[in-house]
Amino acid sequence: MTTTGEVHRAAAGGPWWWERRRAAVFDAGLAVASAVECAVEGVPFAHKAGLPVWLGVVFGVLTGATLVLRRRWPIAVVLVSVAVTPAQMGGLLTVVGLYSLAASEMPRRIIGALAGMSFMGTLIVFVVRMQQDSAAHTDSFQVASWVVPFLVIITALGVTAPPLLLGMYVGARRRLMESLTERNESLERELGLLAERAEERAEWARGEERTRIAREMHDVVAHRVSLMVVHAAALQAVARKDPEKAVKNAALVGDMGRQALTELREMLGVLRAGEPVPDRTAVPLAAVGMAAAAAASRAEEPGAEADGPSLAEVEELVEQSRAAGMVVEMSVEGRVRAYAAAVEQTAYRVVQEALTNVHKHAAGAKTYVRLAHRGVEVAMQVENEPPPVLSAAGAAGLPSGGNGLVGMKERVAGLGGVFVSGPTDAGGYRVSAVLPAA
Known part of the structure; x- marks a missing residue:
């Protein structure tokens, strides 16, 4: 300066x-x-x-x-x-x-x-x-005595005052322009930072959405297809010996396939619900925030209609595993009540993934499913005994991507819950999760 x-x-x-x-x-x-x-x-x-x-x-x-x-x-x-x-x-x-x-x-x-x-x-x-x-x-x-002093003062003021006032005005105007320029540059920098943060948040949201979709696809496909493979293996084993049982297993395979298609169709419907959107990054940040807040508020309402399964369907899930030849015992403790949609869906997915892992890695093992409704939380546990000798159903060679336990842990942790899994002293495997009721 x-x-x-x-x-x-x-x-x-x-x-x-x-x-x-x-x-x-x-x-x-x-x-x-x-x-x-x-x-x-x-x-x-x-x-x-x-x-x-x-x-x-x-x-x-x-x-x-x-x-x-x-x-x-x-x-x-x-x-x-x-x-x-x-x-x-x-x-x-x-x-x-x-x-x-x-x-x-x-x-x-x-x-x-x-x-x-x-x-x-x-x-x-x-x-x-x-x-x-x-x-x-x-x-x-x-001349009068006052004329000379008057003229002197007016002349002196005329020489000094105008340039002084003009200079003060120009200086003040220049400083104002510099201040406005600095403020404009500061606002541009702040807007640039906000745009970068918005882009980072959008990228993070896209990553979270991809992870969520991957978990949903894994839960839907892995469980249904695993049961279909188990039934197909059993169907192959009894096709000539027991035609009636083969027909029953074929019908179960068809039901599993239709259920898988239904859930996939519902998921694709959710993904297409926002169309037409030509560019997701062009959606205003305020609109994204309001939509996310509205979705979160709906998901947090107890008894709200969920986009996925709920705890009430766990018994049906257990019956499907029994129909595939698994010995499953289910027990429910506490007073059954409705929870937030996200809590019920996560609890269902934990039980579903645990049963799917039993089909994959411990075919024929006896399994225990326990649900506990407590005051401020709901707990679930799926434990299986050591698997017997590899059966025909277990020899089907079900693949494992290794993402099931990771997905369950991410789901539970996202709701502020606790997830624990590991082998038991008896040689089996235990999956436990506790979710907050609110």
Whole structure:
């Protein structure tokens, strides 16, 4: 920041302290004009002081040339103008110096002090000149006593006040523009940061959505298809020996397939519910936030209609595993009541995935399913005994992606619950989860 309040930019190409070449040329022109004026006024000053004329001219040129420093050192310019005021020279120097000082970033007390010095110097010079003129023309005309002081004060004010006020106005306007520019740049930076954060949140939301869809697809496909494979293996084993049982198993396979298709269709319907949306990143952040808040509020309402299964369907899930040949015992503790849709769906998926893992890794093992309705939470546990000798159903070779336990843990942790899984001392496997009721 220069003394005149203008931002100095090295890249602007101006010499020394000027930000532009045009400003340097303008100041040089003012300095030349002031030097010529002071040189002309230096001639009578040299006669009055008894000095050689050339010395008065040189003194005037040097004095007027100091105006070239007005942007860098406005105080020096004003002091020089005050110093040469008794010599009755430097009118342009005084006016431009006061303007440059008032437009600078100098403290107001310094500006006021120097402006007062310039005013008093100009006032004294005009008083002396008026008295000399009055004495020289005393015989010609007489004037009232108040005319001379009045004219002196008006003239001194006319020389000092206008450039001072104009400089203060220009300086205030420049500072206001700089403040607005800085505020605009600050707002642009803040908007840029907000846009980056919004993009990060959108990317995080897309990642969460992909993870959720992957979990849903895994839960739907893995369980239904696993039961279909188990029934298909049993169907292959009894097709010739027991046609009636083969027909029953074929019907179960068909039912499992239809249920899987139904759940997949419902999931795809949820994904397509927001169409048409040409670009998901173009959706306003406020709209996304309101939609997410509305969905969350619906999901948190007890008894609200869920997009997926609920705890009431766990018994049906157990019956399907029994129909596939698994020995399952189910027990329910506490008073059955409705929970938030997300809680019921997560509890159902935990039991479903645990039973699917039993089909995959411990075919024929006896399994225990326990549900406990407590005051502020609901707990579920699926435990299987050690598997017997590999049966025909278990020899079907069901693949495992290794994401089932991870998905269950993510679901439970997302609701603030606790998930524990691991082998038992008897050689079986246990999956336990506790979910908050609210």
